[in-house]
Amino acid sequence: MVSILGIDPLLVGDVLWTPLLIVLLKVLVIFVVGLLATMLNVWFLRKVIAGMQNRVGPNKTGPFGLLQTLADGIKLFFKEDLIPERADNFVFRLAPYLTFVPAFLAFAIVPLGGDFTGGNDGTVTWFGEVTRVQLADPPVGVLFAVAISSIAVYGIMLAGWASGSKYPLLGSVRASAQMVSYEAALGMSLATVVLVAGTLSTSGIVANQTTIGTWHLVTTGIIPFVIFLIASTAEMNLPPFDLVEAEQELVGGYNTEYSSIRFGLFFLGEFMNPITMSLLLSTLFFGGPNPIAFGDTVINIPLIPGALEGTVWVMLKMFAFLYLFVWFRATFPRLRYDQLMDLGWKVLIPASLGWFMLLAAQRVGDVAGWDPVITTVVAAIVLLVSYSLLQLALRTSRLEREREGAMF
């Protein structure tokens, strides 16, 4: 019983009305904030990308064009809802929810505030109850995030399959291959974080990185972060990995046959994902709600009380990553399909696996009392040899293919 309800200190012991109401309130706030953030994310994306393309961007609807997304949403809702004749009716209706719901679910486990500094454990007291500024803090938090993000693949895959149309099918086939292969690199780089943090719960991971020196970005050695960033961009089908909806090749990709509110749900899920992924990135590698601190000197935002300051920091870090994703979108041309697969299987997965082994070797060495320098050097040599073997294998197979007359 405790293990299930242990997701929040609220629910340990007798369940009373106040904790229940607090949880309901949190759910409501998460939902509303999620929707609003998505709306603003679309606006933010359009503004920033317009800036990068020497344009103005939306600026007519509401102040600074903030209501443009709302207007688009309202327009979408009043469009004709069309289900193609050859579509699989049930799956066609189900698919949008399979993309839209996971995007929200991942939001639930991210710490959105709280004070983890100075020995505090990040809990806050609301209405006399001790709780966390996150909807749930399950002991398997990170696994939950990975599981949820792979469910989103089903939404896209089934959407294309159920449309009964060729291009959406092609788009969804690409999507499933791409997302499955990048999921591995994503999970492996996440595993290094878990290895360093020693916990799967997101609040535990945040509590582990109170200063810049203990940020997992530093303690895992930047490579897992880079891999995670690239793999998450691919996982969300953002450019330059947006082969799933490559307009030039596949009309609209998996959602070609969708219209009206169903398309709206896809749209929502698609723009919700960067937000949740940015939050996850800041939680895993950049200390989430923790303020930026060099050793003992902490940069505090003045005038904002403890727990709220954490929220402000989360938002700032989230915006940095959202900007980064838009920046990628504006800069990089789309990869070809084989380049995408090459990057995933021949670079990211071996690199993340190797780095994981290196860190694991260091841990084992710590426990066994080996000399850390020798451990690292030996591990690095082993990795180098494995890498050369991998390259040799790749080269041999390429030569083999060329001998048989393949193009690449």
Add this chain to the structure above:
Amino acid sequence: MGYLGGLLVTVRQHGRRNRVTTEYSGGRVWRKKRNDKKDQKIEKPERLHGRHVLNRYEDGMEKCIGCELCAGVCPARCIYVRGKDNDPMNPTSPGERFGFVYEINYLRCIHCDLCVEACPTEAITETKLFEFSFTNRRDAIYTKSELLVGEDGMPQHMPWEDWREGEDLNTSGWMRATAPSGDVDFRGIVSWSGELGYGTRAPEPGQDGE
């Protein structure tokens, strides 16, 4: 560092300095007679092809002689011309005939300027105006009364068109050297004329350039 260079290129574009889009409302603000500083058109390129005008000579005579060359050359078949013999007592154009009916259907016109090149008398030229829209098909057909310039040689301003101060001084530049009736200065040279303008112009030299 190719990737970082690319990232730098995009991030440097931020800011008003590099912006090419102007806040032009498409005439909506202007039509409400509101003076909005932001609602400015940008300078149009010299050779932009806009809506046509039918020109007059300085004495008020129409230049169109009803030869139908423009209609014949039009690739979109959007021009309809019918010529008629001039009344000898009260001629409309200096020639034998004049354009009696002259219609251009702007739903079809592709603004290729071939009619302007074909015209032997420079009767039809194009302005730089493209800010005109209509709500039904009948309005898309400009008749002679709308196309013909006024007594002062300036194009008429239709109520649905977005003419700004000074805009009617410019016409579109056009290909001269290919037209046998073209400017003698351009004979044998393929190039573009500058602004043609409206109203009185200095007489051009004859075909031999004297």
